[in-house]
Amino acid sequence: MTGSGLRPAVEVVEAGGHVVRIVDGHLLAAEGDARPIGHDLPHRGVELTVDAGGYRARWSRDTFSLPALARVFAGGAAGGALLRLLGLPGAVLGTLIAVGVARGARPACPADLADPAVTVREDGPDLVLSSPSLAALVVAVMELTGAPGPVTVSPASGVAEGVRLADVGGLPDIVAQFRDVAVSFRHPDVMARWGATRPQGILLSGPPGTGKTMLAQALANEIGAGLREIRTPEILDKWVGNSEKNIQRIFAEAREQRSPTVLLFDEFDSIISYTGAALDAAGQMINAVAGIFKQEMNTLIEANPNVIVVATTNFPDRVDASLVRSGRFDLKLTVPLPGPQARADILTRLVRALIARHETPGFRMFADDLDIPALAAATTGLTGADFKEALRRAQLAKAMREARTGAPAPPIGHAELLEALTGLRLAGPPALG
């Protein structure tokens, strides 16, 4: 794939002093089931979705500065009126205009503002805004939350801090299984009607940097769940009995969660090593920790269907076998080192996400000569994490050059990216294959 195929379509819409960047708007079209939309609204609680009925924004009413207004509009009202009430001239909506498309990779599509009506209603503790126009909806959210913008929205959330399954490259089967888990969590009523139990324990094993942690984070975002990440130091304690207590505390908190939560045990093997470990004090401690973990996980899964436990490990054979066998990890998935096609897919997604986030009509981050299959072919043994690092270095080199000289640096070209990638391999541990 060359540069132009990589470049997402960016629409820039300006309205009443607000700027909304819509990335790959054509991919945002609804497909029936509600799908999340990535965004970088600074107000983190805002959830944007699209379904067959149009675009929706939902967030907690408590954080909204004009709660009385929401009540006035309970049941739905025209968005033009809403914005007028907020002190905006009604004409603002009429003058919403598309001011540009980031360079000519795709034909300029006029912004979708033919019907800019925004309706608002209260739904329990939430405020829900709906509109057939994504730009009008985002402008309304910006008004209500006081976001200065510009705000970028896109199908994958490379633009936002919340990574999505669509951002994960080269692992289509695993992503498909994770999507199923997410669907089962979004439809608890259907699951209950059929007496179906959804997977609540997932073990991901594979070499470092292949995307295991990313998958867990993406799953949480896909479900709209909170992510509680537990690292080794939070558990292991040199004092006898304290590690067990730490595990009990973490699981006790998880049992109380009333909203969906992904409990992520990163580098699980260092927390729960194999029972065959030495029978010295350290070995015994690890055995005790594994025992408690098993017990707590059983109790949690029976007590609280809102929690999914995801454990990641680079060393699956170090994880206590009885724990893995215990039936509590319904999904045990191996995340392999990416092959050439998977590498091309990962690179494409990383580059597209950077373009979506940083390119503007006046600024180009990547040149058109990027040849992704050639880069993928030259990077045997590298992982997604390596690609991310090489891109970070290439970005930094450009920024430093521009900062030092004061002259705009040209976009990152194929040769430069290849050099950053191969330089990484020379500097890093030997390639694996």
Ligand code: ADP
């Ligand atoms: P692991 O947990 O397997 O060690 P991470 O999930 O921490 O790996 O990967 C680090 C970063 O590398 C991720 O945040 C992501 O930016 C990038 N990355 C790794 N694998 C992939 C992938 N398959 N697709 C897209 N990005 C990836």
